[in-house]
Amino acid sequence: xxxxxxxxxxxxxxxxxxxxxxxxxxxxxxxxxxxxxxxxxxxxxxxxxxxxxxxxxxxxxxxxxxxxxxxxxxxxxxxxxxxxxxxxxxxxxxxxxxxxxxxxxxxxxxxxxxxxxxxxxxxxxxxxxxxxxxxxxxxxxxxxxxxxxxxxxxxxxxxxxxxxxxxxxxxxxxxxxxxxxxxxxxxxxxxxxxxxxxxxxxxxxxxxxxxxxxxxxxxxxxxxxxxxxxxxxxxxxxxxxxxxxxxxxxxxxxxxxxxxxxxxxxxxxxxxxxxxxxxxxxx
Amino acid sequence: xxxxxxxxxxxxxxxxxxxxxxxxxxxxxxxxxxxxxxxxxxxxxxxxxxxxxxxxxxxxxxxxxxxxxxxxxxxxxxxxxxxxxxxxxxxxxxxxxxxxxxxxxxxxxxxxxxxxxxxxxxxxxxxxxxxxxxxxxxxxxxxxxxxxxxxxxxxxxxxxxxxxxxxxxxxxxxxxxxxxxxxxxxxxxxxxxxxxxxxxxxxxxxxxxxxxxxxxxxxxxxxxxxxxxxxxxxxxxxxxxxxxxxxxxxxxxxxxxxxxxxxxxxxxxxxxxxxxxxxxxxxxxxxxxx
Amino acid sequence: xxxxxxxxxxxxxxxxxxxxxxxxxxxxxxxxxxxxxxxxxxxxxxxxxxxxxxxxxxxxxxxxxxxxxxxxxxxxxxxxxxxxxxxxxxxxxxxxxxxxxxxxxxxxxxxxxxxxxxxxxxxxxxxxxxxxxxxxxxxxxxxxxxxxxxxxxxxxxxxxxxxxxxxxxxxxxxxxxxxxxxxxxxxxxxxxxxxxxxxxxxxxxxxxxxxxxxxxxxxxxxxxxxxxxxxxxxxxxxxxxxxxxxxxxxxxxxxxxxxxxxxxxxxxxxxxxxxxxxxxxxxxxxxxxxxxxxxxxxxxxxxxxxxxxxxxxxxxxxxxxxxxxxxxxxxxxxxxxxxxxxxxxxxxxxxxxxxxxxxx
Numbered sequence: 001x002x003x004x005x006x007x008x009x010x011x012x013x014x015x016x017x018x019x020x021x022x023x024x025x026x027x028x029x030x031x032x033x034x035x036x037x038x039x040x041x042x043x044x045x046x047x048x049x050x051x052x053x054x055x056x057x058x059x060x061x062x063x064x065x066x067x068x069x070x071x072x073x074x075x076x077x078x079x080x081x082x083x084x085x086x087x088x089x090x091x092x093x094x095x096x097x098x099x100x101x102x103x104x105x106x107x108x109x110x111x112x113x114x115x116x117x118x119x120x121x122x123x124x125x126x127x128x129x130x131x132x133x134x135x136x137x138x139x140x141x142x143x144x145x146x147x148x149x150x151x152x153x154x155x156x157x158x159x160x161x162x163x164x165x166x167x168x169x170x171x172x173x174x175x176x177x178x179x180x181x182x183x184x185x186x187x188x189x190x191x192x193x194x195x196x197x198x199x200x201x202x203x204x205x206x207x208x209x210x211x212x213x214x215x216x217x218x219x220x221x222x223x224x225x226x227x228x229x230x231x232x233x234x235x236x237x238x239x240x241x242x243x244x245x246x247x248x249x250x251x252x253x254x255x256x257x258x259x260x261x262x263x264x265x266x267x268x269x270x271x272x273x274x275x276x277x278x279x280x281x282x283x
Numbered sequence: 284x285x286x287x288x289x290x291x292x293x294x295x296x297x298x299x300x301x302x303x304x305x306x307x308x309x310x311x312x313x314x315x316x317x318x319x320x321x322x323x324x325x326x327x328x329x330x331x332x333x334x335x336x337x338x339x340x341x342x343x344x345x346x347x348x349x350x351x352x353x354x355x356x357x358x359x360x361x362x363x364x365x366x367x368x369x370x371x372x373x374x375x376x377x378x379x380x381x382x383x384x385x386x387x388x389x390x391x392x393x394x395x396x397x398x399x400x401x402x403x404x405x406x407x408x409x410x411x412x413x414x415x416x417x418x419x420x421x422x423x424x425x426x427x428x429x430x431x432x433x434x435x436x437x438x439x440x441x442x443x444x445x446x447x448x449x450x451x452x453x454x455x456x457x458x459x460x461x462x463x464x465x466x467x468x469x470x471x472x473x474x475x476x477x478x479x480x481x482x483x484x485x486x487x488x489x490x491x492x493x494x495x496x497x498x499x500x501x502x503x504x505x506x507x508x509x510x511x512x513x514x515x516x517x518x519x520x521x522x523x524x525x526x527x528x529x530x531x532x533x534x535x536x537x538x539x540x541x542x543x544x545x546x547x548x549x550x551x552x553x554x555x556x557x558x559x560x561x562x563x564x565x566x567x568x569x570x571x572x573x
Numbered sequence: 574x575x576x577x578x579x580x581x582x583x584x585x586x587x588x589x590x591x592x593x594x595x596x597x598x599x600x601x602x603x604x605x606x607x608x609x610x611x612x613x614x615x616x617x618x619x620x621x622x623x624x625x626x627x628x629x630x631x632x633x634x635x636x637x638x639x640x641x642x643x644x645x646x647x648x649x650x651x652x653x654x655x656x657x658x659x660x661x662x663x664x665x666x667x668x669x670x671x672x673x674x675x676x677x678x679x680x681x682x683x684x685x686x687x688x689x690x691x692x693x694x695x696x697x698x699x700x701x702x703x704x705x706x707x708x709x710x711x712x713x714x715x716x717x718x719x720x721x722x723x724x725x726x727x728x729x730x731x732x733x734x735x736x737x738x739x740x741x742x743x744x745x746x747x748x749x750x751x752x753x754x755x756x757x758x759x760x761x762x763x764x765x766x767x768x769x770x771x772x773x774x775x776x777x778x779x780x781x782x783x784x785x786x787x788x789x790x791x792x793x794x795x796x797x798x799x800x801x802x803x804x805x806x807x808x809x810x811x812x813x814x815x816x817x818x819x820x821x822x823x824x825x826x827x828x829x830x831x832x833x834x835x836x837x838x839x840x841x842x843x844x845x846x847x848x849x850x851x852x853x854x855x856x857x858x859x860x861x862x863x864x865x866x867x868x869x870x871x872x873x874x875x876x877x878x879x880x881x882x883x884x885x886x887x888x889x890x891x892x893x894x895x896x897x898x899x900x901x902x903x904x905x906x907x908x909x910x911x912x913x914x915x916x917x918x919x920x921x922x923x924x925x926x927x928x929x930x931x932x933x
Contacts, residue, residue, distance in 0.1 A: 006484065010379040014393065017376045020452060021400055024411035027421045031414050042419040091305040098301035109302065112309050119313065120513020120556070122530045126537065126549050127316025130323050134333060134542060148312040155305060172662035175629050176722075178649035179656035180676030180729060187650075190679050194666045213404050215516060216530075220537060232406045236520045240413065248407035255402035 025252075032245035037063040041242050052246040065241050070231050076142055077212055077228035083143070084150040084211035089203045091151070092158025093196075096166050097188075117156040121216030124149050129220045140223035149217040154210045158203035165199030198269050205262045209255065317553065324546035333542050341543040345551070351532060355551065358528045361447065361518075362511045362559075368451045369507050370500065373458035377499070380459070381466030382492065394463065397456045405453070409520045412449045416440040416521075441523030449521045454510055458503035465499030466492070501567045508559045512552065529555075578641055580605045580733050580765045581626060581654075586635035588621055588789075595621040597789035598635070603765050603782075605732070608756060610768045610780030614812060618789040619769045623735045626767070627656045640732060650680075655726035655734035659741045661718040663710040669721050670706040673697065676729045696728040699758060716747045723755075727762065736768045740775060752778055773813050777801060785809050807847035807927045816849040816925075817895045823928035831889055832869035835921050843927030850924045852898035857885065857907065857915045864918035871895055871917050873909040885909060887917060 031041055036051030037060070054060045058067055095113060099106065116124075128149045132138050140146070173195070177187040193200075215229040222230065228251075235244050327336040345351045380397075384390045400408060415421050416439040423435035438444060469492065477487045515530030529552050536545035579602035588596040595618040603609045613619035624630045626637060628649030636645045644652055664672050673693045677684045684692070697703055700720040705713060710721070719739065726734055739755070740748045756779060759766050770776050776783050777797040784794040785808075793805040804810040807818060821830030823846040828835050830848050857873070858864050871887035874894070883906050885897040895917060899906045909915065 007379075007383050010375055010383060014376050014379045017372065018393075018396055020372075021397065021456070023421075024415045024452070025400065025403060025408065027415050028407070028411040041414055042417055043414070043421065043424050091308060094301040095305040098298045101298050103298055103302075109306060112314070113305060116309055116313050118509055118560075119317070120509060120530075120552070122513045122515060122533055123320065123549055123553060124313065124316060126533055126545055127320045128312065129537065130319045130542060130546065131316050134323060135319060148308070151308060152313045155308065159305070170660070170662065172658045172660060173664060175627070175649070176656065176658060176662040176725075177664075177675070177679070178629070179627055179652075179654065180725065181650050181653060181680035181682065182676065183650050183681075184648070186679050190675075191664055209402065215405060216513070219534070229404060229406055232404065232410075233516070233520075236406075236410070240410070244407075244410065245414075248403065248410065251407065252403040259402060 025248075028245045029249050032242055032249050034242040034245075036060070036242065037065050039242060041240050041245065052242045053250075055243050056246050056250065065243065068231065068235065068243055068247055069226075070228060070247065073226050073228045073231040076225060080142055080147060080150065080227060081208045081212040083147055084154055085204050085208040087147075087151050088154040088158045088207040088211075089200060091155045092162050092203050092207075093200060095155075095159050096162035099163060100166055100169075100171075113156050113159050115156075116152045121149075121153065121214070122220070124152055125217040125220030128217070132221070140221055142218065142222040142225055142227055146218045146222035146227070149221045150211045150214055153214060153217060154207040157206040157210060161203040161206060162196070162199055165196050169196065198266060201262060201265055201269070205258075209258070320546045320549040320553070322546075323542055324550050326543045326546075328541060328543035331540070333540075341547045344544065345547045350527070351548070354527045354529055354532050354548075357443075357526060358512060358530075358555075361443070361450070361526070361528065362508060364447055365450045365454065365511050366504060366507055368447065369455045369458040370504070372451065373455045373503070374462060374500075376455075377459045377462035377466060377496075378492075381463035381496075382469065390463075390467070394460070397459060401456070406516065406520070408453060409449055409517050412445060412452075412521055413440065416445050416448065440521070441525060443522065443526050445521040446518045446526050449517045450511060450514065453517065454507045457506035457510070458500075461502040461506070462496050462499035465496045469495050498567045501563050505560055505563050508563070509556060512556055512559070578605070579603055579638075580640060582638040583622075583626070584636045584638065586622075586625060586632045586637065588618070588625060588630065588632050594789050596625070596632070599789070599791060601784065601791055603733075603767060605765060606763050608759055608766045608768065608779060608781045609784065610770060610776040610782075611784050611786055612770060612773060612776035612812060613786035615771055617786045619771075619786050620737055622786065623656075623737050623767070623769050626733075627654055627735055628652050653729070653731055655729065655731040657719075657722050657726055657734065657736040657739050659738040661710075661722040661742070663718055663721055663725075665710050667710075668706065669702060669708050669710070669713065670697070672710065672721050673725045673728055675725065680729070692728055693724075696724040699727070699761070700724045700754075715743050716751060719743065719751060723758065727758070727764070730762075731764060733765045733767065736766060738770055739768065740770070748775075755779065773815075777813075785812060787812070804849070804925065805841060806843050807845070807849060810847075810849045810925065810927075815851055815853075815898075817852065817855055819848040819893075820846065821848055822846055823926065823930055828926055828928075830867075831891060831893070832867035832917075835867045835924075837921075837924075837926040840926050840928045840930060843929065845927075846929060847927040848924060849927070850919045852884070852896045853882075853900060854923045855895065855897045855917055855919050857887065857897055857909065857917055860914060860916060862916070864916055866918050866921040869895070869917040870914055872914055873911055875911065876909070887915065 030045070031043070032052055033048050033050065034041070034045055034052065035047040035049045036055060039046045039051075051060060055065070056068060056070075095109075099110075128145050129140055132140050132145045138144070169192070173191055174184075174187050177191045178184065182190070213229060215233065218227050218230060219233070226234065232244065232247070323333070324341060325337045325339065326333050326341075327338045328341060380390050380393045384393065413420070417423070418435045418437055418440070420440065422439060423432075426432045427435065473491060474487055477491055482490070513530055515528055515534050518526045518528050518531055519534075529548050532548045533545045533552075536542075536548065582602040583599050586596055586599045586601075587594065599622065601622070611619055611622070621630065625632050628644070628647060632645065636643055638644065639652060639654065664675060667675065670693060671678075673696055674689050676682075677689045677692070697706060700723055702717060702720050702724065705717065710718060713721070722739075736755075740751055743751060752775065755766070755768075768776075768779055770779075777800065780797055782794060783797050783800045785792050785800065787808050793800060793809050795803075800809065801813065801815070804813060804816070810816040811818060819830040819832070821828050823829075823837070823840065826837060828837050828846070828848050835848075856865075857871075869889060871889045874886040874888050876886065877884040881902070882898050882900045885899065885906070887895045887897065889895060897917070
């Protein structure tokens with residue numbers, strides 16, 4: 001391979017590529033420290049300040065710029081993401097567990113589940129609201145119609161994660177438990193579940209973050225009360241101010257906090273194995 | 284015999300019990316809604332209400348309206364442009380990460396770097412392009428500072444170009460991931476052997492590397508296509524309502540309670556997706572490749 | 574249950590996987606308190622048989638009895654039959670102690686904590702794991718894992734323990750030691766071990782009784798020496814890996830093979846005509862020497878030193894390999910030159926003859 005030329009060229013290219021991925025966000029982060037309330041969402045920076053962060057939390061004196069309507073939306077989004085996470089993970093674990101056996105129509109069921117992540121949100125959203133609005137005749141809410149649409153979207157992710165984990169699972173450990181007189185249900189609780197727990201954690205993380213950030217399905221299916229992405233979308237049509245940038249930085253930090261919690265939980269669940277492996281090295 | 288069947292049935296029914304909730308959920312909240320879209324597209328729409336008398340009115344309406352058919356072409360055009368761009372921009376990056384980087388750690392770090400932006404809200408990522416592309420945005424300032432232009436380029440924002448840029452940046456990672464994965468699985472010995480036989484890089488690339496990475500390209504293309512065809516937020520936020528995709532039409536129609544027309548567009552979009560995905564799956568038999 | 578009743582019994586058990594019949598109408602039983610080994614080549618259905626007795630799989634036809642009761646439809650955890658896996662299948666998230674206590678803690682038996690401590694302690698003692706109770710499975714060696722797997726099963730006091738190639742994952746050295754240990758542990762308890770293996774030496778060394786399974790059928794059951802000296806068919810002789818087998822034609826009390834025609838007295842029924850002579854009863858002679866029986870010309874290929882004996886490899890004209898096992902207690906072996914022609918012979922009275930004739 002002519003890696004002497006190709007590799008450095010591509011290395012520079014990849015650096016530019018990553019800049020392309022991150023660039024807009026850096027600009028957004030810089031502008032979130034724009035002076036307020038007169039400073040607009042563009043360069044140059046009049047003066048560095050944390051005004052828009054204080055504005056976000058309502059610590060600034062009232063001005064012509066209304067605070068972002070995110071308080072209640074945040075609570076709704078967190079609740080919805082939590083509900084979705086639990087439901088999608090439970091469904092995902094159950095379906096993946098069933099997939100360990102052979103049964104008729106397995107391929108069909110697989111595609112049915114995976115379809116949920118492949119169909120664009122605009123279609124699921126439209127269909128769900130049609131069903132609720134024109135057929136059943138119920139009002140749409142974030143906790144009802146939007147919730148089921150979120151699960152349709154996140155359940156396939158949880159399912160695929162669990163399928164990957166269970167594919168590598170050693171069945172004989174469960175059989176050993178049965179042979180010791182332990183019922184399948186208790187075996188699942190005492191053997192299978194502890195061993196697949198890291199996978200369950202990943203499935204939960206997937207479901208939570210996907211639901212928390214979900215926009216197109218929610219737009220159609222949530223009715224009057226807005227979730228966080230809807231609140232952000234609402235500000236798009238009116239004039240934007242750097243407070244939305246500050247908010248973007250905050251939500252990103254929140255995501256990283258969530259990711260850290262996941263990382264810590266993962267580390268804890270594998271730490272014992274690592275520790276013992278080290279002890280063995282010493283012995 | 285009877286005892287066995289009872290026993291097998293019990294196992295079977297336990298399996299079904301585990302599967303039933305998920306399957307019902309998907310049938311009820313995924314399949315039924317899509318069937319509903321098809322059904323409602325034939326309903327009769329009046330100004331303020333809709334009733335289930337079947338008619339082709341909405342369909343005729345769609346195909347006789349320049350704006351609607353135009354949206355269909357815009358959607359197809361944007362899809363082709365973004366798909367090509369994600370491939371052209373993404374492939375070299377995937378080639379570097381998946382094949383040229385020797386250290387596994389570095390490859391992982393680079394992939395993680397590509398994924399991290401996804402933990403920022405999708406809408407914020409779209410919005411971040413505004414201060415970047417605007418008249419007083421970062422790109423115009425930089426270009427002016429470099430002396431390349433005198434007056435800021437206004438066409439950067441609120442145009443089809445800004446939508447293309449935004450979508451490419453957001454979706455390119457879905458192209459890079461699958462390709463890098465397939466490239467990572469190539470046995471390096473094959474490439475070494477080809478080189479020992481005197482093949483140059485170009486030849487090795489077209490004869491070995493590219494064919495082996497094709498399943499990754501197809502998976503990436505399916506991801507990108509599904510997402511771009513169903514888009515409406517990026518075009519809404521970055522085009523200043525100048526670019527109308529099928530998704531935007533659905534949103535406006537639902538907003539004005541024109542359910543039948545929204546459904547017609549929904550059916551067209553579903554059909555488009557089915558054709559595109561089926562077409563890609565014909566290129567490569569994914570089941571045998573993955 | 575009385576002493577003479579078998580601890581388990583399979584009645585016409587058949588198991589199919591699609592078109593493949595893994596077990597073909599098996600009838601099989603084992604007495605109480607015995608070491609039974611089941612020898613079968615890979616693909617013979619031996620693991621499937623074990624899994625059906627354990628209840629991990631269901632037979633398509635037939636019945637399984639355990640201690641006189643029909644358990645065909647009983648799920649695995651209600652059977653009270655122990656199972657030891659080739660890969661040990663220890664619970665990786667539990668300590669050695671908790672692995673052994675697992676059945677008590679999670680089963681239907683109500684055993685109080687002090688009783689668990691006592692019984693687990695005894696089991697640990699019995700398999701020689703004292704001091705390792707707090708270790709995790711990944712911190713102990715293969716042999717120790719095997720002992721934990723055994724202790725975990727035996728502490729539940731089953732009447733039947735199924736061992737699926739239990740020594741397969743151990744190295745040769747350890748395998749020998751574990752063989753003795755397994756037998757000794759079993760003798761302390763009133764329990765039947767059904768030990769499945771693909772190794773003929775292991776099967777013969779371990780079992781009070783040895784059964785041979787081939788293509789989903791039990792083809793012979795007997796004491797190890799019976800199997801060894803008197804295989805009931807050419808297939809059994811083949812699995813034992815101790816016989817030179819020759820194809821030929823049996824007619825009117827005479828077997829025509831690559832070594833000429835030999836008169837035979839006793840013939841065992843078989844699906845084709847075969848002539849078998851044990852490795853250690855085959856001898857090589859220089860050309861021109863008088864031979865005690867049939868004469869089979871063969872070229873010397875190589876020898877293999879095994880400690881107590883030497884294996885000599887010869888090749889006949891039709892490219893078939895013939896082995897000679899010379900036990901060193903019978904004195905030093907003759908020297909053979911590689912590539913040179915010799916004549917192989919044996920006492921025809923020691924040969925086994927299998928024939929289609931005898932089937933009728």
